Amino acid sequence: MGISFDMTGTGDLAAALEQATKQFPVSTEKVLKKEARNIAKDLKRRVRSEAKGHNSKKTGKKLEQSFRQGRVIRSGNNYTVAVTSKAPHYHLYEEGHELVSHNRKNRKGKKKLGTGKKIGVVKGRKTVGRYMAQRSEYSEMIGQEILNAILEDANDDA
Numbered sequence: 490m491g492i493s494f495d496m497t498g499t500g501d502l503a504a505a506l507e508q509a510t511k512q513f514p515v516s517t518e519k520v521l522k523k524e525a526r527n528i529a530k531d532l533k534r535r536v537r538s539e540a541k542g543h544n545s546k547k548t549g550k551k552l553e554q555s556f557r558q559g560r561v562i563r564s565g566n567n568y569t570v571a572v573t574s575k576a577p578h579y580h581l582y583e584e585g586h587e588l589v590s591h592n593r594k595n596r597k598g599k600k601k602l603g604t605g606k607k608i609g610v611v612k613g614r615k616t617v618g619r620y621m622a623q624r625s626e627y628s629e630m631i632g633q634e635i636l637n638a639i640l641e642d643a644n645d646d647a
Contacts (some may be wrong), residue, residue: 516638518561521570524631525558528572532556532620539616540582552576585613 537553552574559571576582588608592600 512639512642514563516642517568517635520631520635520638521561521568522558525570525572528620528624529556529558531624532572532617535616535620539614550576552579552582555579581611583613583615583617586611 533553533556536556540552555574555576557573557575559573561568561570563569588611589605590608591605592602593604595601
């Protein structure tokens, strides 16, 4: 369902609306990138306080330093920006996993198959899920910020 209307005449309002229509994608992308940077910074602070000692054994980097702003993707009328984690162990921290003992070794030092035993379950922390649920309250504010950016950019060009 969309709103459509025809405007006749060549007044200031028509010119301003046409300029705002052209400015919409640029302003939206700018605001969404800014929001993604803010989300990545907030997640870094939250994970720093909640995930002490969660480092990747492969890369040695801390989980808190792994959050990155993604590209703005336009799909039809929808704009999406992703905040991603480059940590290979992020999903284990967020979703949880089974705790398994190490495999025993035979006399030659090779691992024996099937000797790892399930010790317990590590519950997921759901840090990002909880944060995004809180952040959803700001969606109206983000829409207002996009509108203000469009109007500001349209006034600068006029």
